[in-house]
Amino acid sequence: MARELWKGNEAIAEAAVRAGVQAYFGYPITPQTELLEYLSWRMPDLGRAFVQAESELGAVNMVYGAACTGARVMTSSSSPGISLMMEGLSYIAGTEVAMVLVDVMRGGPGLGNIAPAQADYNQMVHGGGHGDYHPIVLTPASVQESIDLTALAFDLAEKYRSICVVLTDGSLGQMMEPAEMPPMQPLKTVYPNWAVNAEPVRPRRLLTSINLNPPDQEVTNLRISRRWQEVEANEVRFKEYYLDDAKFAVVGFGSAGRIALSAVRAARAEGIPVGLFRPITVNPFPVKAMDELSRKLEGMLVVEMNNGQMLEDVRLATRTRIPVEFYGRMGGMMPLPDEVLTEIHALVQGPRTTEGHPRDRWLARMANMN
């Protein structure tokens, strides 16, 4: 199929359609609204379910209902709206049903603004809803990757009866790039043996997240935790650039990783042995790959569009074995390649240390921005 010019949000919407999404429920919020708008006509045209819900609470619980029938189902929102969905996400995780969630992140906290950010990392990767559960979190860095990871998200969600998040941002959602759509997949016809879909003859089925008996809840949580071990063993994805002979590495996901790549290329042109490690799955985090990588490096620079959220996972994965520095822009600001290149220069020139916290040093460097 030929490459076409696609806007990020609409590309995700069409990719979901091609992947056989049967139902979409959403609510307007900038900068994800084009996704909702696109599906508002595309889904009915195909005879599939679409509802513009009364709120993100309504949307996520419509998703919950449809997910309980075993259907391929999706919602999308942006940071403040995602916060509202957390109740439903916890219930969906506790009920062990599959859904895809697209978070087109924007500046926060609070109402913040509609510019791109990556500050939902902790909310998506480390928490959000209450209780012991982990969503799978995929982070595209281009429109093409948004398409590819959306298709993958449905497969992973169903394989692991899990929430799978496509974690993107206002920049990737709004940009237009040439990209290739996959062919249209047929809608699913075989449903899992837990689907609450009122088929005749068989015994009744029940889906709930309530376990008033604590030992039963613990058994459920053990099952969810062991399933997560399978995800960690099988689904880690990342991309490496110029790392074969590198002594330094920049680590960044999504837009920040893409911007960092420009800086890495500029540094390479200057003869600096630096590469880029870009996690695709930030959950499960590429712990093993990053641990191994750190053993052959002299230092790392983590670049994010937040105040150092993934940074903590990098520090855990590398066990603070090597010096790690951090550079972040936040609140809707994006780092420029030149800024990252300056940070690479500083990392290479040193002094480097494994003492203290990279966030403190970064905040000190940002002192002139008050």
Added chain:
Amino acid sequence: MDIVNTEIEQVVYQRPRSFTDVSTHYCPGCTHGVAHRLVAEVIDEMGLRERTIGVASVGCSVFAYNYFDFDFVQSPHGRAPAMATGIKRVLPDRVVLTYQGDGDLASIGTGEITHAAARGENITVIFINNANYGMTGGQMAPTTLPGQKTTTSINGRDVETQGYPIRVSELLATLDGSSYIVRRSLHDPKNIRLAKKAIRTAFEVQVRGLGFSMVELLSTCPTNWGLTPLEAALWVEEKMVSFYPLNDFKVHPAIAQFRF
């Protein structure tokens, strides 16, 4: 010798097919059991058991799914109409019901119920109004009567500071999307029979694709009201019915043609 004459033996009362064979967790004198039974009888009579999906809510009826022998899901507090929407939109030929109390539907879930009605979602809502939060031990609900004592209105609901009760049926009946909105009561046999007829009508509305239907049922909560079952039934009759009139608030014109 068998002395039972099978010729004249008649079954006059038995467990509906749509019920499971378990004992109730509801308090003595609580009318949840009556409401459950009416729903089960209607689903049996209409032959819908194998194509019905129930959505339980949060409150005493969180365990409604234990009693119904058909598919069920259990919703977050107040969100049952949204879950029911998700189910109905992907499985439009199934019969979908929510079973919600007044804390669930009339307080935390006002957004979901209002917009499900406004969209004319083709679902049936059984709404239990017992004027308090039952499961958490009798706190003031949006439906608590002025002056009624609860654990969070110990001197009686003071409308000056705690506001007025919400008459949900009247509210939802103003929405063009609603097709059948009525209030009935479960305090005596006559009213129970009328309630069953209303529940039957509500499911007929859904089966015929006419849109949103809701039956509000005035119900007892003897434990939290501090009354005996009989006193509780009389309290419904004397106090609740005057505040929450038993009436048809929205009746789709096509319902007049129903024959069942």
